[in-house]
Amino acid sequence: MSADMDEVLAEVKGGKVWPLYLLWGEEFLVRKGADELVKTLVPDAAMGLNLAVLDAASPREVAQELATMPLFPGRKVVLVRDPEFLAPKKGKGDALAKARDAWKAGKRKEGARRLLALAGRAGWGVEQLDPRVPGAPTVEQWKDELNVDLAEADLAFLQEVAAFCRDERISAPEGDASALLELLQKGVPPGHALVLAATDVDSRSPLLKFAQDKGRLFERKVAARHKDLDLTEIAREFLVPFKKKLGPGALEGLKERIGGNIRLLQSELEKLAVYAEGPTIEAQHVALLVHHAREEEFFELTEALQKRELRDALSYAEDAMGQGTHALQLLGAVASIVRSLLENHAWLEKYAGGQPPRTGRDVEARILPKLEQELKATKRKTPNAWALAFGMQAAARYERRELLNALVACADADLALKSSASGKLVIERLLWTVCTRA
Numbered sequence: 001m002s003a004d005m006d007e008v009l010a011e012v013k014g015g016k017v018w019p020l021y022l023l024w025g026e027e028f029l030v031r032k033g034a035d036e037l038v039k040t041l042v043p044d045a046a047m048g049l050n051l052a053v054l055d056a057a058s059p060r061e062v063a064q065e066l067a068t069m070p071l072f073p074g075r076k077v078v079l080v081r082d083p084e085f086l087a088p089k090k091g092k093g094d095a096l097a098k099a100r101d102a103w104k105a106g107k108r109k110e111g112a113r114r115l116l117a118l119a120g121r122a123g124w125g126v127e128q129l130d131p132r133v134p135g136a137p138t139v140e141q142w143k144d145e146l147n148v149d150l151a152e153a154d155l156a157f158l159q160e161v162a163a164f165c166r167d168e169r170i171s172a173p174e175g176d177a178s179a180l181l182e183l184l185q186k187g188v189p190p191g192h193a194l195v196l197a198a199t200d201v202d203s204r205s206p207l208l209k210f211a212q213d214k215g216r217l218f219e220r221k222v223a224a225r226h227k228d229l230d231l232t233e234i235a236r237e238f239l240v241p242f243k244k245k246l247g248p249g250a251l252e253g254l255k256e257r258i259g260g261n262i263r264l265l266q267s268e269l270e271k272l273a274v275y276a277e278g279p280t281i282e283a284q285h286v287a288l289l290v291h292h293a294r295e296e297e298f299f300e301l302t303e304a305l306q307k308r309e310l311r312d313a314l315s316y317a318e319d320a321m322g323q324g325t326h327a328l329q330l331l332g333a334v335a336s337i338v339r340s341l342l343e344n345h346a347w348l349e350k351y352a353g354g355q356p357p358r359t360g361r362d363v364e365a366r367i368l369p370k371l372e373q374e375l376k377a378t379k380r381k382t383p384n385a386w387a388l389a390f391g392m393q394a395a396a397r398y399e400r401r402e403l404l405n406a407l408v409a410c411a412d413a414d415l416a417l418k419s420s421a422s423g424k425l426v427i428e429r430l431l432w433t434v435c436t437r438a
Contacts, residue, residue, distance in 0.1 A: 002217055002218055002219040003216045003217060003218055005033055005036070005037070005218060008021075008037070008216050008218075009036070009037065009040050012037075012040045012041055013040065017041065017075065017191055017193050018193065018214070018215045018216050019184055019187070019188045019192070019193060019194065019214065019215055020184055020193070020194050020196070020207070020210060020211050020214070020215030020216070021037060021193060021194070021195045021196070021211070021215060021216045021218070022196045022198070022201075022207065022208065022211035022215065022216070022217050022218070023037075023195070023196070023197050023198070023218040023220065024086075024196075024197075024198040024199065024200070024201045024218070024219060024220070024221075025199070025218075025219050025220035025221040025222070026199070026220050026221060026222040026260075026262050027199045028262045028263040028266070029220035029222070029234070029262055030197050030198065030199060030218075030220050031081070031197060033197075033218060033220060034079065034081070034195055034197035037195060038051065038077055038079055038195055041075055041077045041193055041195075042074075042075055042077045049070060049071050049072050049074075050070045050071075050072070050074050050075055050076050050077065051077050051078075051079065052065050052076075052077070052078045052079070053079045053080075053081070054078060054079070054080045055080075055081060055082075055102070055107070055110045055114075056084065056102070056109075056110045056111075056113035056114045056117065056173065057080060057083075057173065058085065058173035058174040058175070059085050059174065059175070059176065059177040059178070059179055059180035059181075060174055060176075060179040060180070061173070062078060062080055062083075062180050062194065063179045063180040063182075063183045065078050066078045066180075066183060066188055066192055066194050067183055067188065067189065067192075069189060074191070075191045075192070075193065076189070076191060076192040076193070077192075077193050077194075077195060078192075078193070078194050078195070079195045079197070080194070080195070080196050080197070081197050082098055082114075082197065082198060082199060083196055083198055084114060084117035084118065084173070084175070085117070085173075085175050085176075085177055086196065086198045086200075086201050086202060086205055086207060086208075087121070087198070087200050087201070087202065088200060088201070088202040088203075089121045089122070089145075089146065089202075090145075090146060090147040091146075091147065091200045095118055095146060095147065095148050096115070096118065096148055096150075096154060096157075097311050097314075097315070098114055099111045099112075099114035099115040099118065099161075100154075100157060100311075101311060102114060103157070103160075103161070108164055109168070109170065111161065112161050112164055112165050112168075112170050113170065113172075113173050115129070115158075115161050116129070116165070116170070116171070116172035116173065117172060117173050117175060118146065118148075119137075119146075119172070120172045120173075120175055121145075121146060121175075122137070122141075122145040122146050124137055125172060126162070126165045126166070126170070126171060126172060129158050129161060129162035129165065130158060130159050130162035130163070131150075131155050131158055131159065132159065133162075139155075149318070149424070151424070151425055151428045151429075152425055152428075152429070153428070153429070153432060177205065177206060177207055180194075180207070181206050181207060181210065184207075184210055184214075184215075185210070196211075222234075222260045222262060223260065229255060229259065229260055231251060231254065231255055231265060232251065234262060234265065235251055235254070235265065235269060238265065238266045238269045238270075239269055239273060239281075242270075242273035243279065244273050244276060244279055244280065244281055245279065245280055245281070246280070246281050247280045247281060247282040247283060248283065249282075249283030249286075250281050250282060250283045250285070250286050252283075253283050253286035253287055253290070254268060254269075254286055254290065257286070257290045257299055258290070258299065258300075259300065261300050261303070264299075264300065264303050267303075268289075268290055269281075271289065271386070271390070272285055272286065272289060272290075274359070275289055275360065275386055288384060289384065289386055289387060298330075298333035298337070300312070300316045301313060301316045301317070301320075301330070301333055301334070301337065302333075302337050304316060304435075305334070305337050305338070305341070305431075305434055305435065306337075306341070306390075306391075306394035306397070307394070307397070308397055308398075308435045308437075309435065310431060310432060310435035310436065313431045313434075313435055314428060314431055317330055317427050317428070317431060318424075321423065321424060321427070326423070327417055327423030327424070327426060327427050328414075328417055328423075330427050331410060331413050331414060331417060331426075331427065331430065334410060334413075334427075334430060334431070334434065335407070335410040338403060338406045338407055338410060338434065339407070340391065341391075341394060341395050341398060341403055342395075342400070342403040342404070342407070344388070344391040344392050344394065344395035345395035345396075345398060345400055345403060346400075347367070347371060347388075347392065348392045348395050348396060349400075350370075351366075351367045351370045351371055352366070352367055352392065354396075356389075356392045356393045356395075356396040357388075357389045357392055357393075358389070359386070359389055360384070360385035360386035360388075360389050361385070362389065363385040363386070363388050363389045363392075364385045367388070367392075368382065368385060368388075371388075402437070405433070406433060406434045409430055409433040409434065410430065413426050413427070413429070413430045
């Protein structure tokens with residue numbers, strides 16, 4: 001049974017600390033909950049001394065850290081994000097994403113260990129990572145064994161990691177959780193706590209049962225099917241700091257435009273809370289602001305490209321194509337988004353001196369009076385001020401040449417798709433080109 005976060009936080013404040021806190025489910029909610037829990041367990045002043053954050057660690061390494069006494073008296077908390085030793089063999093979504101993200105961020109050892117742990121689920125070791133090596137798993141085997149779709153860029157990534165592991169003598173982290181489970185069952189030092197934040201958990205993991213029986217388990221799952229999606233409590237939670245609520249029809253409007261993208265939901269609610277002058281966010285606010293802020297059908301993809309979030313863009317494209325969306329439809333959406341970014345970029349330079357507006361009121365004061373003259377001459381409708389502010393902020397994340405190159409890439413992708421190339425690979429390559437900084 002899932003615990004209530006407010007009750008557990010009250011327990012901590014009252015002095016009750018459990019040896020294991022396991023949070024799992026939707027990534028954004030899990031990370032948000034783990035951060036809130038850790039801040040309550042370890043006050044800011046003690047974080048640098050009594051908090052250990054481990055990434056890509058093995059269960060034995062986690063156990064060693066959890067058993068080690070802190071430098072100064074007080075609680076000792078060990079936080080492990082996305083532990084590979086908890087994940088099922090065939091995980092959901094892009095199982096390579098976290099390894100790639102760590103690698104791109106310069107955390108090469110973490111990225112390598114995450115990739116090795118993933119390969120280890122299928123019984124593959126360091127020597128089998130490089131796809132060029134005889135006997136290495138094929139693309140089909142990665143799919144069959146681990147539910148991982150390897151794109152062209154992934155093959156190069158595997159080669160790089162394999163070479164890095166050879167040079168640095170990095171081996172696969174041990175996946176056996178027995179050492180950690182043994183410590184938890186024997187008892188951790190008083191006041192010590194382990195916080196595991198995971199997006200996916202193997203239902204057979206003994207750590208899951210321990211959290212249920214002798215720790216605290218939090219499930220923050222979000223329904224995959226749109227008709228089953230209930231955002232009521234999540235939206236209420238996000239609006240508490242603003243002391244605002246959603247009026248009739250507002251939540252339904254958000255659900256239709258955002259779906260189950262919780263990170264995007266929080267972002268939109270924050271914008272709406274700033275926009276709404278009264279205590280209630282009305283349905284017309286959602287229709288006015290959220291509708292005009294992005295392409296209606298491909299809003300998640302628009303958000304990802306506006307923020308240059310390659311991982312989110314790839315995830316959306318994979319889900320969309322898995323549900324029957326043709327690659328040419330996605331290409332059309334990308335091209336439309338890029339053209340919109342390019343137009344906003346031109347307006348940003350021409351009417352705002354390259355300084356993106358912070359609010360809709362800023363747009364109304366110094367940009368719209370000039371822009372309206374241009375739009376009137378071409379008989380175009382004046383955009384909503386807040387939507388234009390967000391659009392210019394997004395455009396500011398790109399250079400003009402990058403957006404022009406992205407349009408060229410769209411043309412190349414169109415030719416490739418009409419020449420019978422793999423739709424998945426073409427779209428992945430296009431998104432990589434758009435999101436990656438030149």
